[in-house]
Amino acid sequence: MGQPAGFPRRDLLGGAAAGVLLGALRPATSAASPAFSEARALCHGMGTDAEWSRFLAGQDPCWERLPRTWYEGPFLGNGFVGTQVYRDQGALKFTVDHSESQDHRPAFGNEWGVARLPIGKVLLTPVGELTGARLRLDLWNAELSGTVTTDKGTLEIRAFVHGTRDLLVVDVAPSAGERGFGLTFAPVPAVSQRIVREQPPKGFEPNPPPVTRAEGDLTVVVQPLVAGGQNATAYRVRRAGHGGKTLFLSTSHSHPGTEAEGKARSVVGGVSTVDALAGTHRRWWHSFYRRGFLSIPDSKLQGFYWIQLYKLASAARAEAPIMATTGPWLEPTPWPSVWYNLNAQLEYWPVHGSNHLELDPIPRTIAKNRQTLIDGLRPEYRADSMGLRRSADARFADAGFVGVPGPDADAEIGDLPWLLHNVWLSYRHTMDVAILRDVLFPVLRKAMNYYLHFLAPGADGRLHLPPTFSPEYGRAPDCHYDLALIRWSCRTLLDAAKTLRIDDPLAPKWREVLDKLVDFPVDEHGLMVGTGVPFAKSHRHYSHLLAAYPLYLLNVDNPAQAELISKSLAHWISFEGALRGFSFTGAASLSAALGRGDDALNHLRAFVTRFAQPNTMYYEAGPVIETPLSAAQAIHDMLCQSWGDTIRIFPALPAIWRDVTLHDFLTQGAFQVSAVREGGVTKFVRVRSLAGEPLKLRPSIPGKLEVEGARNWRQRPDGTVTIELARGHEVLVYPRGKRPDTTIAPVPVSVPAPPWGLPALPPAGDLVPVDLAAVLNSDGVTSEFYLGDGDFDGGGNTYPAAQLPQTGQVTDDGVPFLFVNGSEGTPNNVVGATIPLPAGKYATLHVLGAADTGNAVTTLKVSYVDGSAEVPLRLTGWRAAAAFGESEAITTNQLHARAGVQSVKLAIFHQRVPLDPAREVVSVTLPSAATPRPHVFAVTLEKGK
Structure with a gap:
């Protein structure tokens, strides 16, 4: 099919796309309303x-x-x-x-x-x-x-x-x-x-x-x-x-x-x-x-959050292409296009709460490329349906067709409604009816039609779905991923038709689906992948939990559902092995959805500690941008949620975050929210309406309230407040009799941390980590996505990347090492080569390494300024227990073979090699002909006392 001549950089005022873009920017333009000056009197700062x-x-x-x-x-x-x-x-x-x-x-x-x-x-x-x-x-x-x-x-x-x-x-x-x-x-x-x-x-x-x-x-x-x-x-x-x-x-x-x-x-x-x-x-x-502000007392996470906003604005514009997996920064990667079964969705979630819909290209892109979504289906389904393949370019073009459900097909058919959920979020955060009328309703209608081709009644009278593919777990009938999207789609279509005053002939069918669709499959561990397919292996995606987050079809307002979500989350995250960074950011958001702030913080810290790189980037075999951005969204979920019909202020704060500031945070219903918490007490909440929608607020303020700026409001026994608020007007909510200072300002840091980036190495210290990047010559690590690029032992076997240190460093017995895991196809250890060392006199060479086909008993050549010497090097084989007094610095419970993943314990050992502390070292040379071969992943020098 023909391709349009590039994305128009500034020419956006045409057809539906114009309505989408202007609608997305409406919160900013409405700031010129007569109520704007009044708003600034209620809440001010960071000006x-x-x-x-x-x-x-x-x-x-x-x-x-x-x-x-x-x-x-x-x-x-x-x-x-x-x-x-x-x-x-x-x-x-x-x-x-x-x-x-x-x-x-x-x-x-x-x-x-x-x-x-x-x-x-x-x-x-x-x-x-x-x-x-x-x-x-x-x-x-x-x-x-x-x-x-x-x-x-x-x-x-x-x-x-x-x-x-x-x-x-x-x-x-x-x-x-x-x-x-x-x-x-x-x-x-x-x-x-x-x-x-x-x-x-x-x-x-x-x-x-x-x-x-x-x-x-x-x-x-x-x-x-x-x-x-x-x-x-x-x-x-x-x-x-x-x-x-x-x-x-x-x-x-x-x-x-x-x-x-x-x-x-x-x-x-x-x-x-x-x-x-x-x-x-x-x-x-x-x-x-200036469009929004938040401050939290955790220095590392606060810095991380603002770097993500900078990253998002560096990578995205409403008029730009939907981000590929690497963002605009292209590096060697097995994923050089756009992935639509999670990546694109997570990339753009933070634009909503942060009040930056000027960065959101998804509604415009869908509006302008509908024919491609039709052509992505097999011809027999094109008359009434649309679909999106798992991966394509930023205009949805790719070879082949969306799959057809069946026992022998990997039919991943939910990716279009999954992407349309982002469009729905953009509509809900702006209440711009053009997004609903011109993009969401007509495209979601055809995406739902594709499901209707395959839904059929079973012997139980319920509607069932043949086997489809759960990203990236596998096939299952009544797949949770699809059942969740079907329920969300039908509810959304019915609500949209009501808003748009459309008497749609398909409405009775949508209601029938909601009445008769089979329940989500559940077992003793919680939500299943699908009927007959339990969640039973480590898996990075939370596609089988989609109903809980971000769709909130199952939610904490129902105690039985909350228990089901909790059980399912605990079971999913308990499987180590294939968990990756976005597993932990997803677990943080799921915990926030349950109101568990301490758990959410623990998951976020696990992501930062285990996966976030020095510049806050992230990789899985290659660069992928969505995971750090989804961590920013997890912070949003901890500070403010607006699913359903209620805005929830500070719904999942960890106990340690005693002070928090939120300003001009954009919520569903098109409200801008500001709130300040000091010493564990919420001082005030300011809400400004951009669309005149009904306001229902849980302000996290106990006791009786004062609502300044509203004529009609009501506080319910559970603390929820309903307020009549016209477009452009705002209210200030605070404890009765205690009108607070409404200044917006950064909160004090209670959890300090060094800045992101690269700290200096301490050459004058007792321990000197050595940078091996220039001499790495062997690839002994593979990702679970591709087992064919590395070879540690000559038989095509490798360490699993997901179980090795991800952040460029590791410490064992108090000794710090620089550790390279890196991208797919890149070297990560040294074999049979000379390693230059920083000049100085040292007593010990700390080696992080392992031998391949057995235990290695060999020698290192140490070059000094005044000559050289041979010193013994003994390294245990990677599949064995430490044989030479080493410590097991890193262990895994998997081995990657060319034929698949095996349950085998592997190790990388920390060995100490004595040096002559009276002589100035130049380099060490690994034996080139040794069998078994010693592989060195990292070295650190230690000075004598």
């Missing part, structure tokens, strides 16, 4: 640049050493252009990516035919050897600045991706010894990053090489595409005094036309000074942040 700058400076990630990978480095973006910054051999790399850049050959599937394509990289190449860095990502101004050091001098850098123009700016000022530094752009092959796992499919013609043209100080690089269209990058480098240079770079994508080159040229041709560009860039970001 000046100084307040915002000071607060966000406390959340800035900082780097005291050079980042080595995408999951360690700073990142910049504007929803279209994305840049990540990290070391690339002897240079500092600024990746150049564009979220529209993709292939357009859907016949070859999502991994190749519509995969996102890389563009290039800017290399800052110093004169000397890189030795360190001190960098700061200024969240308030969305700028990276700092100093890169070399053995020849320093390079002061400043970089940003403009907030509203597809423009990367990199400004570099050198010291005298670094005036000859280089600042260049290098294109990279336009090939799917699935190449990390496999070769392209047969018959897949590679895209031709890029063509570079220099025109004075302007350079243009055009990447033609086999399917038509192009990527184009235009840049110029301006020289400044004292050897400084500034690079201005724009990149663009077009298909099927070739207008990308003209767009990139136009952006670069219009550049002025760095400061002038920074001024307009900063104005966008300052306006962005």
Whole structure:
């Protein structure tokens, strides 16, 4: 089928899409209503640049050493252009990516035919050897600045991706010894990053090489595409005094036309000074942040939250493509397109509560690509139905068809209504009837029709569903994932028809489905995957719990349902092995739905401790962006919930969070909520109506209340308050007789933590972890998604990535190590190579490693400044118990074989190797011909006493 010529960047005023976009922005525009000045009298604060700058400076990630990978480095973006910054051999790399850049050959599937394509990289190449860095990502101004050091001098850098123009700016000022530094752009092959796992499919013609043209100080690089269209990058480098240079770079994508080159040229041709560009860039970001505010006393989670908001605005815009799994930042990955069975949904959940629907492209995208949703079904179902495949491009294009339920098919048919739940959330948070009328109702109606083709009465008189696929567990009849979405769809369609005053002929059928649909299958452990299919193995998705969260079809208001949710959650999260980061963020939100704040916090901390990377990014075999964003949503769920017809203030606060501030938080019903809690007591709640909907509030304030600004209100015995509130008006709720100070401000930090980023390594300390990134040469780790890329023992067997440290470090017996798990297809240990060591005199070499086919009894060659020596190295085989006095620093209960996962205990051992403390060490060399082979994952040096 034909593809439209690229996403329109600013031209959004057309048809249904216009109504969707304008409706999504309605909360912001309604701020001009006559009640606005009155609102500010009831609640004020965080109104000046100084307040915002000071607060966000406390959340800035900082780097005291050079980042080595995408999951360690700073990142910049504007929803279209994305840049990540990290070391690339002897240079500092600024990746150049564009979220529209993709292939357009859907016949070859999502991994190749519509995969996102890389563009290039800017290399800052110093004169000397890189030795360190001190960098700061200024969240308030969305700028990276700092100093890169070399053995020849320093390079002061400043970089940003403009907030509203597809423009990367990199400004570099050198010291005298670094005036000859280089600042260049290098294109990279336009090939799917699935190449990390496999070769392209047969018959897949590679895209031709890029063509570079220099025109004075302007350079243009055009990447033609086999399917038509192009990527184009235009840049110029301006020289400044004292050897400084500034690079201005724009990149663009077009298909099927070739207008990308003209767009990139136009952006670069219009550049002025760095400061002038920074001024307009900063104005966008300052306006962005002011739309809402929250503060919690946990420094690590507070910083994490604000970095996620920065990340979301760097990766998303309403006019941009739906985010692929990596966001706009493209790295080697087995998942180079968009996944719709969880990833896309989680990516955009935080836009609602944070009051940032200007970042939500999902309603617009669905409105503009309905035919693709029809064509995604087999021809016999297209007359009345729509469907969405699990993975596709940002316009839903992919090869093949949505599955047909049956005992031999992996028919994952609920992904379209699952995505439409996000559209429903956008409607509910704006009450914009255009979203309901033009997108949600007509598309959900056809998505439900697809289910109606397969629902059939059983012997019990109830409606049943043939086997479908539960993401990513397996097949099951009466699959919970689908039953939950069917119930939600029918209820939503009936409510929408009533709101829109539509007498729909299908309404009786929807009511019949709700009356006769089989109950959710349940066993002694709680909710099942489906009839006859219990939840019985470790599984990262919570697709079998969808009715509880986020659909809230089962909820805490019903005690029996609350018990069922609790039992099901405990059973699911008890299975270690395949649990991943979003398992724990999902468990946090499920706990919040139960009102269990301490449990929610424990799950969030488990995610942060076990999975969150130094820059708050996350990986599962490759970069995936949805999980950290879903952690931000879990914080929302702890602070405010608005499912059903009730706004719940502070419904799941952990006991340790005594002070919390929430301001202009957007809820269902289109209300903006502010609330302050001090010393464990909620001081006030302010609610402002953007749509004039009925207000029902649980303010978490015990006793009798005062409601200022309302003529008609009522407090029920359970503390719930119902208030008549016209559009544009607001109320202040507080304990009777105790009108509070309504200033909005950050809360004191009671749980301090260092900033996100990379702290300095302590070379002057007694323990010195060694960075092995440059010498890693063996891949002994695989993910559960693909068992074919690593080989630890020569037989294709590997450690399971999910059970190894995820965050770049591990400590054993008080000794810290740097540990690389990394992305699929990348090396993570050292075999038979020389490991350079930081200069110094040390008494002990701490080794984190294991032997492969048996116990290794061999020697290490230690090179000193004044000669070398052989020292014994004894490492136990990875499948055995420690044989040489080592400690088991890391253990797993699984082994990955090419044929599948086996229940085998594996270990990585901590061994101590004595060194000569009187001699200055240079390096150690592992034996190259030893059998069994010792594999080293990490080393740390210890000085003598």
